Amino acid sequence: MRDRLQTADSVADHDETIDYETVSVPVLVVGAGAAGARVAIALAEAGVEPLVIGKRDHGDAHTTWAAGGINASLGSLDPEDDWTIHAADTLDEGHYINDPEAVALTAKHMPDRIRELADWGMPFDQTEDGKINQRYFGAQSFRRTCFVGDRTGEAMLDALVGKAQEMEIPYRDNVMVTRLLSDGERVAGAMGFDMETGQFVLFRSDHVVLAAGGSSALYHRHSSRADENNGDGPALAMGAGARLMDIEFVQFHPTGMVGARYGEKWDGRLVTEAVRGEGGRLFNAEGERFMERYSPDQMELDARDVVARAIAQEIREGRGTDNGGVYLDISHRDDDYIRDRLPSMTERFGSLGVDITEEPMEVAPTAHYSMGGVDIDFATGDTGVPGLYAVGETVAGVHGANRLGGNSLAETVAIGKLVGEHVAEQVDDPTPTVSDGQRALAQREFRSLAELGASDGDVTASELLAELGNILWEHAGILRAESSLREGLSKLDALRDRTDDLRVEGDRTSREFEFAVDLSFSLPIAEATLRAALERAESRGAHYRTDYPETDDTWRRNILLSDETTGLELRTRGVADPSPAVQDAVDTGYELDYHHLE
Numbered sequence: 001m002r003d004r005l006q007t008a009d010s011v012a013d014h015d016e017t018i019d020y021e022t023v024s025v026p027v028l029v030v031g032a033g034a035a036g037a038r039v040a041i042a043l044a045e046a047g048v049e050p051l052v053i054g055k056r057d058h059g060d061a062h063t064t065w066a067a068g069g070i071n072a073s074l075g076s077l078d079p080e081d082d083w084t085i086h087a088a089d090t091l092d093e094g095h096y097i098n099d100p101e102a103v104a105l106t107a108k109h110m111p112d113r114i115r116e117l118a119d120w121g122m123p124f125d126q127t128e129d130g131k132i133n134q135r136y137f138g139a140q141s142f143r144r145t146c147f148v149g150d151r152t153g154e155a156m157l158d159a160l161v162g163k164a165q166e167m168e169i170p171y172r173d174n175v176m177v178t179r180l181l182s183d184g185e186r187v188a189g190a191m192g193f194d195m196e197t198g199q200f201v202l203f204r205s206d207h208v209v210l211a212a213g214g215s216s217a218l219y220h221r222h223s224s225r226a227d228e229n230n231g232d233g234p235a236l237a238m239g240a241g242a243r244l245m246d247i248e249f250v251q252f253h254p255t256g257m258v259g260a261r262y263g264e265k266w267d268g269r270l271v272t273e274a275v276r277g278e279g280g281r282l283f284n285a286e287g288e289r290f291m292e293r294y295s296p297d298q299m300e301l302d303a304r305d306v307v308a309r310a311i312a313q314e315i316r317e318g319r320g321t322d323n324g325g326v327y328l329d330i331s332h333r334d335d336d337y338i339r340d341r342l343p344s345m346t347e348r349f350g351s352l353g354v355d356i357t358e359e360p361m362e363v364a365p366t367a368h369y370s371m372g373g374v375d376i377d378f379a380t381g382d383t384g385v386p387g388l389y390a391v392g393e394t395v396a397g398v399h400g401a402n403r404l405g406g407n408s409l410a411e412t413v414a415i416g417k418l419v420g421e422h423v424a425e426q427v428d429d430p431t432p433t434v435s436d437g438q439r440a441l442a443q444r445e446f447r448s449l450a451e452l453g454a455s456d457g458d459v460t461a462s463e464l465l466a467e468l469g470n471i472l473w474e475h476a477g478i479l480r481a482e483s484s485l486r487e488g489l490s491k492l493d494a495l496r497d498r499t500d501d502l503r504v505e506g507d508r509t510s511r512e513f514e515f516a517v518d519l520s521f522s523l524p525i526a527e528a529t530l531r532a533a534l535e536r537a538e539s540r541g542a543h544y545r546t547d548y549p550e551t552d553d554t555w556r557r558n559i560l561l562s563d564e565t566t567g568l569e570l571r572t573r574g575v576a577d578p579s580p581a582v583q584d585a586v587d588t589g590y591e592l593d594y595h596h597l598e
């Protein structure tokens, strides 16, 4: 296993050749969530037929779990809103280490992307006069979040997949990419296996777009699907020579379900921000509306990091519930309004015997989103490695030190379209052939996977992944400090040693084999997170260092990581300034006054 974690080159050459399937396409899109789907549609619109692959069934990507909404400065209810204020809010929430170009492109293009999604059948909630409705979300100056109840992600992916099917874009389900095909200079495809048959597959393509999601599920308590967001995208990119950026910034959402109250299966699952957006109030076990102490102006709708730290502090100081949470209460609103605006929350808690129109929910912070990821050029998706592009939650840049709710879905379609259009212009060989060198690389990778599948040690990948989750939660969680981060790194080293003793039960179609591959993605991303969190000797947004509690202006820089022969290398890069129009909006200092909502 350890060899596999380093490089396929370390696997000894054998005479025996391994059988595999070859698929040759002009563009390979790895990831079938919103980002991958939007890239594919842009490619098809430009006359290039990509192949979209995912490790689940068609239409079943993590995007379906997105709940509360998607941001665009339509001004349906607040006509003074515009894209520069959307950009200013995003920079402010990101504590000014976002990539200003990425922010501007997202904010500027979103109104058109929303209208387009509506045209493609996304059933947005409407105002009485027939406009697309918009709700408040945390730390936004105006009502900017468009929504479909609290099932926005599912409705969005349905619309995108419907459009892709109408355009006859080919999808291939249930294939897991394990490594990109790279000669060290450029990417020329990807290698992996069919999760239903176990067959190895070589995808040959001169253009690979990674849209494989984020890494927040590495944490023990998280809001993602258990088997998604394991860091595949960033790890695959880094393995092929791309840089990661901002990987220390992990968003802890304030309101995750509390396992001790609702059962372990629900622990960390998201209670959408829409509950607070629709007026939900937080109380500690003493019945105090504690946000009055932490954020008297913005209250429950302050930024996620502020609300998450406030909840964590209430719990730490003994004012939490017996189950280790606080109360989130929306019952003061009309029953019908709650059922209409929050249908899946009403249904989910109802199935657990809790009527949210009458009683509060118990919540505590949960790892939710990785602001960090692959460092790209946002107008093109270029990673700096020829042939490799990236988009969606796999990348870093739009959100800086903290993400505004509703901005992630926005990024997937706003940037996805641009990346698809750019890649389409690069295609000159629709059916590239496989060279001898590429065949040799594929043989090595498949042999390495076969060896992984034959591992017969004492510890399973799921046990190690669970331990890795605990290490990150304990040592790179909401509150961080040098000594604890160092301890986390040495625990991670010890865990890596134990991968020599891995046992994989079942064949390549088994869940344990998938977890073993996940482990090879998770370890470098966990190490990168701890290392970058240690390097950033300040507090900023979601990254809070108890030993450096202040924001330090000299740290208005991004941390970049690359995987070199000597191990992970870190360096920093300064951040560009926003355009004059966006800077004006920043200087004007728009801000939501929560109390006018009450």
Ligand SMILES: Cc1cc2nc3c(=O)[nH]c(=O)nc-3n(C[C@H](O)[C@H](O)[C@H](O)COP(=O)(O)OP(=O)(O)OC[C@H]3O[C@@H](n4cnc5c(N)ncnc54)[C@H](O)[C@@H]3O)c2cc1C
Binding pocket: 030, 031, 032, 033, 034, 035, 036, 053, 054, 055, 056, 060, 061, 062, 063, 064, 065, 066, 067, 068, 069, 070, 071, 152, 153, 175, 176, 177, 178, 211, 212, 213, 214, 223, 224, 225, 228, 229, 232, 233, 270, 368, 369, 391, 392, 393, 394, 405, 406, 407, 408, 409, 410, 412
């Ligand atoms: C509970 C929850 C609620 C959220 N609510 C909101 C919200 O209201 N608004 C908002 O803006 N954002 C929200 N987000 C964030 C948002 O859902 C995601 O950031 C966004 O959907 C990411 O889309 P994506 O296309 O980049 O990745 P994903 O939807 O995660 O898709 C990744 C794709 O890559 C494939 N893949 C991954 N690894 C491999 C591999 N090794 N080989 C092959 N395929 C692979 C997967 O199968 C999948 O098809 C929420 C997130 C969570 C967890």
